[in-house]
Amino acid sequence: MTTPEDTLYSIGEVAHRTGLSVTAIRYYADEGLVPPTDSTDSGHRLYDVDAIARLEFVRTLRDLETGLDQVRRALAGTTSLRDVLAEHLDVIENRTTDLQGKRAVLRALVRQEGTAQRAILLRKLVTMPDAERRRLVDDFLDDVTAGLPDAAIDRIRAVQPTLPHDPTPEQLDAWITLAELLRDDRFRAATRSYLRETYAQFPGSEIAAPRVQEFFHSAGADLMPKLMAAHRAGFSPDDVHVASLASELVRQLAQTFGVEADQDLRRRLAGRYHDLDSLTLEALQDAEYTATEGCYLELVSIINDQPHPDGALLDDARRERTDGDGPSFGDFGRWLSAAILASR
Secondary structure, eight states: OOOGGGOOEEHHHHHHHHOOOHHHHHHHHHTTSSOOSEEOTTOOEEEOHHHHHHHHHHHHHHHTTOOHHHHHHHHHTSSOHHHHHHHHHHHHHHHHHHHHHHHHHHHHHHHSOOOHHHHHHHHHHHTOOHHHHHHHHHHHHHHHHTTSOHHHHHHHHTOOOOOOSSOOHHHHHHHHHHHHHHHOHHHHHHHHHHHIIIIISTTHHHHTSHHHHHHHHTHHHHHHHHHHHHHHTTOOTTOHHHHHHHHHHHHHHHHHHTOOOSHHHHHHHHHHHHTHHHHHHHHHTOHHHHHTHHHHHHHHHHHTTOOOTTHHHHHHHHOOSOBTTBOOHHHHHHHHHHHHHHOO
């Protein structure tokens, strides 16, 4: 009795069963990968089920674009299938990285008028070694932060891009955009001008002064959470406990800035806190900020796959009401403004 294992199939039947073309089956036989099991008297090739299984295996590997040498080693058993696939995976991943780089370059060239010279530059930016990327970023930051107070320099330099070894297309696009900007003299000049206006001139220079930073990191860092907790707990701004905290805040701010803790200071501070949400939105939506420091931070956040450093601040300022995520800037600012006016 003939079993399926004993049955021999013509090359046309094998092509139908495997999805391979007759030409491909002949080619794999000629290459010594899967020779025919037998042949008819007239020379037509015949294959048994084992040969068909081997051809299906070859087709699977070839569909994955595995090289013939790798397929031959897998079929011969000189290399395990896992090792062959791992070796091929490395090839595919390297090819994918290269294709992603080319895609990022093409997208950048399509967005703006592309020239052969710019295409070469963009390709160089994509393949730039990590050390060269760091030098480009450091050179930019050294340039735009020159002359700023130390506290401002530390804040700005704390956020730097680190392109991962296996970046997404979005991360590559962001890196190309950022790298071009870092080399752009106009972007550098605009960023340098914005940072100096923001941090090296009053009131930014005053806020960046060591004594003020010390206040923010010591007394201010202790008082503000207590005030926010009192606000969340529903205390009235004229509550004795709240008024005491607000009075201490005014006193320490006056001491920090070297002014009198008088009614005039209370009115000015109350006005600032009353408009805290609008002032924050104005600063973070300012055209100069979004075109310079904000643009840099946005691209770095994409490259690093991290939230925008000022994103939470912007969200808080946009929230109109206090919710489960904490007090909105508007609610808290107006509450603190009333507490300062009620303090003595």
